[in-house]
Amino acid sequence: MIPPRVSPRDQERPFRSDELFFSTTDRKGVILNGNDVFVRVSGHTLENLVGQPHNIIRHPDMPRAVFGLLWDYLERDAPFAGYVKNMAADGCYYWVMALVVPVREGFLSVRFKPASPFFDVVRKLYPQLLATEHAAGQGNWRRGMQDATAQLVSALHGLGFKSYDHFMQAALAAELAARKTEVPSLTLDVLQGGDTTAATLDALSHSAHVIDGHLNTLFASVDDFLSVIKTLDEKASFLLGLSANVHLVSLNALISSCRLERGGEGLAVVSQNLATQSHDSMATIDQMTRQLLALTSALRDTAFSLSAAKLEVEMTSFFLHELRALVAADATDACDAQGRIATLAESISRSTARLAEALPRAQGALPALLRLQQELASDLRRLSCVHVLGKIHAAGIDDGGVFIELLERIFTQLSTASEELQELLVGVARIKDRLPRFATAARVAQPPIDRFCSLAATA
Ligand SMILES: Cc1cc2nc3c(=O)[nH]c(=O)nc-3n(C[C@H](O)[C@H](O)[C@H](O)COP(=O)(O)O)c2cc1C
Incomplete structure (x- = not known):
């Protein structure tokens, strides 16, 4: 009705x-x-x-x-x-x-x-x-x-x-963390004795409790991942803006040097060099931002699928408690309880499968990222050398200080870039340090999850 x-x-x-x-x-x-x-x-x-x-x-x-x-x-x-x-x-x-x-x-x-x-x-x-x-x-x-x-x-x-995607990932993790502070974990009150339904529910509850412990350990890293992701996102946006800027200024320098009547040849060579170097840096930055995106997207998927799995396990434990109370009170007809448990177990299995797929992607992005970071650091050093050379050439030229000013702008950008790169390096190093331990903990959690899912499927 x-x-x-x-x-x-x-x-x-x-x-x-x-x-x-x-x-x-x-x-x-x-x-x-x-x-x-x-x-x-x-x-x-x-x-x-x-x-x-x-x-x-x-x-x-x-x-x-x-x-x-x-x-x-x-x-x-x-x-x-x-x-x-x-x-x-x-x-x-x-x-x-x-x-x-x-x-x-x-x-x-x-x-x-x-x-x-x-x-x-x-x-x-x-x-x-x-x-x-x-x-x-x-x-x-x-x-x-x-x-x-x-x-x-x-x-x-x-x-x-x-995007909404990024928001919902952060919001789910934040809500689970807030829930954690408000709600103590369910205690495992296995009731001894009872019929086979009660015994099965107790076995499932115990199994879910074990998984919950594993996932809680993993979840402790999520906050850290999300804060590193935020830093990496910011640095990636900065680097993209920077590469376009430095290239533009170096092209301006090239044009200015062509306009010079006397002594312009030396500066033209320097400017040409600047333009080439900044073009190379742009290419490195481009590759780096792509790798950063691959890393942050894999880390986000890792954090989200972990949050999902954690919630689904908590839901399952809660549901098992509900059923157990009904069985204890002899009040349940256990109407499709098995089907519902199996669906919950399926959701856990899907979320942990997504986690298992995202983790290697995150780990896979790291080596290329570390190599590109080194490449970019040497690109920036080369650009700094050209900048010094330019200053020497520009000192003997009367162009109203135009060239020196352009070089100063490049220099300021390069200094900031080195600082930002340093912070990026710290963020990536943090992930590089934590990811293997996280991956090991995730691997350790998998057999109990598999055991629970097969138990739930046959309960
Ligand atoms: C699994 C599932 C759960 C949903 N839960 C809710 C819910 O709690 N509240 C709700 O208003 N819509 C929920 N929806 C969305 C509804 O199906 C529906 O799209 C929504 O209520 C808007 O209805 P309307 O198109 O008639 O405005 C859920 C959909 C699915 C598939």
């Missing part, structure tokens, strides 16, 4: 920070299943939820643009994370951080209470996006959605994120 639509009420539907909930849908977003917390918080019955499109809990305050992004990701078979304001059956609202991932039967969405500083930003931003969509009018909803998406991306730019 389709529940009647209610009007939104400005009242929050409560749930605890330690509570986690999930729903599964088919490829079209029709709800297939969920857990008890989802049912309770939504205020619907499970029977009413199953078979309904997920917009059954849509809140009118939510901008369409966010769901547009969600479906864009899912259609690309990519995971999505985002803040969603939902509406319960009684019209009350509740905010969640949602991680939505593709699974075999369709999609899985894991949700929890947001608490990081990003949440405050989003709470202020969404009404602006909604206003943009309303301003376009119902008849023009598609344009309104495009405008609101552009507005969202531009607001995220203002916060230092190049």
Whole structure:
């Protein structure tokens, strides 16, 4: 039965920070299943939820643009994370951080209470996006959605994120970290005795607990990765701007030297040299920024898939606890519990597979990056030598100080470039130092994850 639509009420539907909930849908977003917390918080019955499109809990305050992004990701078979304001059956609202991932039967969405500083930003931003969509009018909803998406991306730019992708990666990690400070880990309260269902649930809980420990160790590096990524992004942008600048100034120097009547030949040679050297540096910088992008993108994927896996493991543990309590109270019909556990396990397995794929990419980008850094350092040294030579030549020429000024501009840029390169080197060295230990820890975590997944598949 389709529940009647209610009007939104400005009242929050409560749930605890330690509570986690999930729903599964088919490829079209029709709800297939969920857990008890989802049912309770939504205020619907499970029977009413199953078979309904997920917009059954849509809140009118939510901008369409966010769901547009969600479906864009899912259609690309990519995971999505985002803040969603939902509406319960009684019209009350509740905010969640949602991680939505593709699974075999369709999609899985894991949700929890947001608490990081990003949440405050989003709470202020969404009404602006909604206003943009309303301003376009119902008849023009598609344009309104495009405008609101552009507005969202531009607001995220203002916060230092190049794309929604970068934002959601940082936001999910921040929310998990905030959750960690608020919610202590679930204690493993294996109840001895009981029937085979209870014993299976206990075995799964124990296995999930072991994985949780491994993933927590790995997750401790995520903050560090994200801060290094930020530094590397900044340095890459700086170097790109610099290479274009130095080349432009050296071309100006070449033109100025050609205009000189007396003594111009020596400066022309120097300028030609400057132009050639700066052209070479541009090529090195170009290659370097490409390698930096490969490294940061692989590190981002590493951090995001790890965050996803961690949340999925926590969700699984939570669900197992829910089931265990029902079994202990003799109150469960364990309705498709096995199917739901298997779907959760599948999501963990997919996230750790993405992690296993991203890590070698990050490691693979390092050697080339280190070589290019050395190349760029010697490019910069060569440019400095040409700069000194230019100053000697320019000293004997009366051009009103034009050439000296151009050389000074190049010199200032080169000095800054050397400093920036130094900082870049520190960032890359930090990653080079941590990545092998991280990779080892990830390898150690894999067998327990595999064991859990096969246990879940046969539970
Ligand atoms: C796995 C999954 C979970 C979803 N969770 C929610 C949700 O919690 N709230 C929501 O409003 N939409 C959710 N959606 C998106 C809805 O399917 C839908 O796109 C959205 O509510 C917008 O509905 P509308 O197109 O009718 O405006 C989810 C979709 C999927 C695939």
